[in-house]
Amino acid sequence: MKRKLLGVIDATTYHEDLEDLLTHRSLAALPFAGRYRIIDFVLSNMVNSGIRSVAIFPKMQYRSLMDHLGSGKNWDLNRKRDGLFFFPSPIVDNDGNKIGSFEHFAANMDYFYRSTQEYAIIANCNTIFNMDLRPILDWHRQAKCDITEIHHQDGNSMEMYMVKTSLLIKLIEGRHETGYTCMKDVVTAIHNEYSICHYEYDGYAVKIDSIESYFSTSMKLLQSDVWKKLFLKEQPILTKVKDEPPTKYVQDSVVKNAMIANGCFISGTVENSIIARGVKIGKGAVIKNCIIMQKCQIEENCYLDSVILDKDVRVEAGTQLTGTTKSPYVIRKGLKQGALMNS
Known part of the structure; x- marks a missing residue:
């Protein structure tokens, strides 16, 4: 039980520079690499790491995302217990670039109250990477951290946070007293009562936040060395299966x-x-x-x-x-x- 993780994907992110590609869809549902959507990467990482309960928190233009994810069958998340959950935001004007909005979470507290997983991983929807999350949980526990923020080896935050589910609930419930609106507020607070740790990930990871980054990241997939870093046989990137004839x-x-x-x-x-x-x-x-x-x-x-x-x-x-x-x-x-x- 102590090793089980709850998956939380914030799919509210919006970047104006991607507007031409987001008029009919959310960033999470943006097509990538010919047959995938951007959310497939973080969702597959969670499933490949043994996570069996994943909550998606979108905001607007999420019809395409819902159509893609469906019941979660393609990720083995169509389950009687746990599985895939979808919680659209009731808040229209919240900041779509603050990962892990406590107001958004607060509108769906039953999900967190009913969870049996001791730890939760909160992640954005727009990072292209392939990571096993289990070593991070082991490191987090051994280091006795309250919150672990995952950083890439280039020093930038990957906007992913490991935290005890009970502490996450406490942060959500106390948001008005503390002034913390999201996970970033907590880890960057000057006066902090929590033990904040940083885990460095040295694998391939790119955040899609502009037309330029989307285009350049896509083109680099044509290089075999980049492809091999991202598409691993033992950790497959899963997606919605469609039956079509050969080209x-x-x-x-x-x-x-x-x-x-x-x-x-x-x-x-x-x-x-x-x-x-x-x-x-x-x-x-x-x-x-x-x-x-x-x-x-x-x-x-x-x-x-x-x-x-x-x-x-x-x-x-x-x-x-x-x-x-x-x-x-x-x-x-x-x-x-x-x-x-x-x-």
């Missing part, structure tokens, strides 16, 4: 250093790009250094370089779109882009 590559199509999901139809050239499910790329089209999301259609003789197409975008024949690695060209979900629009 079809027609004669004269060219594919170099690309990740291409199922259900695509490739007639053109794809280089250094990530292509999601159901994408159609026409004859003579050239796609370089791009992220193409689900069910996009790129017609004949298009040229795209450093471009992000959100889901269901149609690019008409002969269109040329060019961005940069620092500022990729982004087209929002469901829009049509044509050659005449660029002239």
